[in-house]
Amino acid sequence: MNISFMRGFTAGALALFVLAGCQTVAEPEPPPMEPEPMPERPAEPAPPPTVTPPERTQRIDVEGDLIGEDGQPIGRVFYFEFDRSELRPEARTQLSQHARFLRENSGSRVVIYGHTDERGTREYNLALGERRAAAVRSYLQSLGVANRQMSVVSYGEERPVDPRSNEQAWALNRRAELVYQ
Amino acid sequence: MMRALLTAGTFLLLLALAAGTKAQLTIEITRGVDDPVPLAVVPFGWDEVDIPPENLGDIIRFNLARSGQFAMTAPVDMLSLPTREQDVFFRDWRIQGVSYVLIGRLERSGEDYRVHYALFDVHRERRLLQNTLEGSRGTLRDLAHDVSDAVYEELTGMPGAFGTKLLYVVAQNIATPNEVFRLEMADADGARPTTLLRSNEPILSADWSPDGRSVVYVSFETGKPAIYIQEIATGRREMITDFEGLNGAPALSPDGRQVAMVLSMGGAPDIYILDLDTRRLRQVTRHFSIDTEPSWSPDGRSLVFTSNRGGRPQIYRVELGSGQIERLTFEGDYNARARLLDDGRSMIFVHRRRGTFHIAAMDLESGEINVLTETSLDESPSVAPNGSMVIYATREQGRGILAVVSIDGRVRYRLPSTEGDVREPAWSPFLR
Numbered sequence: 288m289n290i291s292f293m294r295g296f297t298a299g300a301l302a303l304f305v306l307a308g309c310q311t312v313a314e315p316e317p318p319p320m321e322p323e324p325m326p327e328r329p330a331e332p333a334p335p336p337t338v339t340p341p342e343r344t345q346r347i348d349v350e351g352d353l354i355g356e357d358g359q360p361i362g363r364v365f366y367f368e369f370d371r372s373e374l375r376p377e378a379r380t381q382l383s384q385h386a387r388f389l390r391e392n393s394g395s396r397v398v399i400y401g402h403t404d405e406r407g408t409r410e411y412n413l414a415l416g417e418r419r420a421a422a423v424r425s426y427l428q429s430l431g432v433a434n435r436q437m438s439v440v441s442y443g444e445e446r447p448v449d450p451r452s453n454e455q456a457w458a459l460n461r462r463a464e465l466v467y468q
Numbered sequence: 469m470m471r472a473l474l475t476a477g478t479f480l481l482l483l484a485l486a487a488g489t490k491a492q493l494t495i496e497i498t499r500g501v502d503d504p505v506p507l508a509v510v511p512f513g514w515d516e517v518d519i520p521p522e523n524l525g526d527i528i529r530f531n532l533a534r535s536g537q538f539a540m541t542a543p544v545d546m547l548s549l550p551t552r553e554q555d556v557f558f559r560d561w562r563i564q565g566v567s568y569v570l571i572g573r574l575e576r577s578g579e580d581y582r583v584h585y586a587l588f589d590v591h592r593e594r595r596l597l598q599n600t601l602e603g604s605r606g607t608l609r610d611l612a613h614d615v616s617d618a619v620y621e622e623l624t625g626m627p628g629a630f631g632t633k634l635l636y637v638v639a640q641n642i643a644t645p646n647e648v649f650r651l652e653m654a655d656a657d658g659a660r661p662t663t664l665l666r667s668n669e670p671i672l673s674a675d676w677s678p679d680g681r682s683v684v685y686v687s688f689e690t691g692k693p694a695i696y697i698q699e700i701a702t703g704r705r706e707m708i709t710d711f712e713g714l715n716g717a718p719a720l721s722p723d724g725r726q727v728a729m730v731l732s733m734g735g736a737p738d739i740y741i742l743d744l745d746t747r748r749l750r751q752v753t754r755h756f757s758i759d760t761e762p763s764w765s766p767d768g769r770s771l772v773f774t775s776n777r778g779g780r781p782q783i784y785r786v787e788l789g790s791g792q793i794e795r796l797t798f799e800g801d802y803n804a805r806a807r808l809l810d811d812g813r814s815m816i817f818v819h820r821r822r823g824t825f826h827i828a829a830m831d832l833e834s835g836e837i838n839v840l841t842e843t844s845l846d847e848s849p850s851v852a853p854n855g856s857m858v859i860y861a862t863r864e865q866g867r868g869i870l871a872v873v874s875i876d877g878r879v880r881y882r883l884p885s886t887e888g889d890v891r892e893p894a895w896s897p898f899l900r
Contacts, residue, residue: 370776370781405845406825407781407802407804407825407847408761408774408848409673409805409847410673410774410805411760411805414714414760417732417737440692440693441714446643446647447642448643449643450866451866452863452866
C-alpha cells in the first residue's frame with residue numbers, strides 16, 4: 288500500500304478498492320461522501336477467465352452506472368490530454384471492471400462516446416474524439432469483451448459538459464464516456 | 469468625421485436590422501483600411517406619402533462601409549440630399565472632402581418597384597454609373613445589394629459580393645438537456661435569416677454546392693453522423709452517406725458532381741470521394757493517422773487536407789491523378805482546415821501560434837504565412853467569392869460569434885448574434 292494514498296483515504300477524498308493482485312485505485316469523480324473500509328475480496332484473475340466466479344456482485348443501477356462489489360459506482364468517464372488519445376492508468380483500472388461485467392453479461396451493450404475540448408478545428412476534433420472512444424473499445428476488447436457488445440460515436444467538441452473556455456473546462460471536456468444501453 | 473473615427477478603429481457602426489423572430493446578426497465595424505475613399509451615399513428618394521418599403525440608401529451605405537474601403541459621410545452631415553442628377557452640386561461635396569456621391573430613388577411601378585441610381589466623381593464632375601433596376605417588394609434588398617456591387621466594382625475594380633449569402637450554425641442551450649442546433653442562411657449583411665434545418669443533435673460542416681442551390685452538411689439526427697445534401701429552394705434532402713464511424717467534412721467538387729469527405733469505416737479516418745452520379749466511392753488516403761477536412765483545388769485535380777501523420781495536425785495536398793501526397797505547412801504545431809483560394813496560389817487555414825488559434829493565409833509558392841486575426845479560438849475560415857474577405861468563427865465573452873477580416877488582414881468587422889453560439893460560417897458562391 289502506498290502511504291500517500293492512505294492519507295488521501297483518511298481525508299475522505301478518495302474511494303479505494305483493492306483489485307486483482309496488487310493495484311490500489313483512486314476514483315476521482317464523483318468523490319463519495321464517506322469512505323468505506325477496504326473490502327476483503329478474493330483476487331480476480333486477469334483476461335478471459337475460463338471459469339467465472341459464481342459470485343456476481345456487479346450490477347447496473349437506475350442511473351446507468353456500473354456498481355462495483357463495494358457498492359460504489361465505477362467511473363465511466365475517462366479523461367485525456369490535449370490532442371492525445373492514450374488512456375490514463377486510472378481509466379485502465381476502471382475499464383477492467385467494466386470489462387469484467389461485459390464478459391459476464393454478454394447480452395449487455397455499451398456505446399462509447401468520444402469528446403474533445405473546443406480548441407482546434409471541429410472535424411479534426413470529431414476524428415480525435417473517435418480516436419479516444421476507439422482507445423476505450425480496443426482496451427475493452429483486449430480484456431476479452433466482444434466487439435459486437437460495443438459501438439463508438441464521436442461528438443468531437445459539439446457536446447461539452449462545461450461550455451466555458453478555460454483549462455478546467457477543457458480538462459473535463461476531453462473525455463470518453465461509456466454508456467450502458 | 470466618420471473617416472477619423474473609422475481609422476481610429478474604435479468606432480462601432482451598428483446596423484439594426486429589420487425586426488424578426490430569428491437570431492439576428494448585427495454588424496460592428498472594428499477596423500477599416502488606413503486611407504479609405506471618401507464616399508457619400510445619399511438617402512434614396514421616395515415620392516409617395518407612405519413609408520418606403522425598404523430603406524435602400526441605408527442598406528447600400530452599410531454594405532459599402534463594411535468593406536472597410538470607404539469613409540462614409542453620415543446623412544446628417546450632408547449639405548443637401550439630392551435624388552436626381554440636376555440636384556447634385558459638386559462644390560458642396562468637394563468642400564466636405566467627399567470624392568464620390570451615390571444618389572438614387574425608389575419608385576412604384578404597378579405592383580413592382582423601380583430603383584434609379586447614379587454614381588458621380590466629385591473631382592472630375594463626372595457621372596460614372598447610371599442604371600435602373602426593377603423588382604418586386606421581396607427583391608428590394610437584392611436590388612440594394614446589386615447597386616452596392618456595381619458601386620464597389622466601379623470604385624475598386626473588384627466584383628462586389630454583397631448579394632451573396634452566409635450559411636452558419638446556431639447552437640443554443642449548450643451543455644443543457646435542451647440543446648438546439650439550427651442550420652441557418654442569411655444575406656451577407658446578416659439580414660433575412662432563414663432556418664434550413666433544426667435538430668436537437670449537432671449539425672456541422674455545412675458548405676455550399678458550387679451553383680449555390682444546395683448545401684451539404686453533417687447531422688447527428690439519427691444518433692450518429694451522416695452526410696446530407698439539401699436543396700435550398702425546396703427543402704428536399706437526401707442522406708448520401710451513413711457508414712459505420714465518422715461521416716464528416718463533406719466538400720462538393722468544383723463541378724458539383726463529387727463529394728470529398730472523411731470516413732472511418734476502414735479503421736482510421738481517411739479521405740474518400742463519392743461520385744454523386746454513379747454512387748461509386750473511392751478511397752483517396754490510406755493511413756493509420758487522422759486524415760480529415762478535405763478541400764478541393766479550383767481545378768478539381770487535387771485536395772488539401774489535415775493530417776496528424778507527422779505527429780501533429782498539419783496541412784497536406786494530394787494529387788488525385790497520381791495519389792502523390794506532399795506536406796504544405798511546417799511552421800507551428802497545429803495547422804488545420806485549409807481552404808484554397810480561387811487563384812489556386814494561396815490558402816487560408818487555422819494556425820496555432822503561442823498556444824492561440826488564429827486564421828492565417830499562406831502563399832503556396834513561398835510558404836510565407838500571414839496571420840490575419842488577433843482574437844483567439846478562431847476557426848472555420850471561409851472566403852467570399854470575390855476573394856476579398858474571410859469570414860470565421862471566434863469566441864467573445866463566452867459566446868461563439870462570427871467575424872470577418874479582409875484577406876490582407878487590414879479590414880475587420882464582427883457579426884455578433886443576439887442569441888446562442890454562432891459558428892461554422894460558409895460564404896456562398898456568386899448567386900446571380
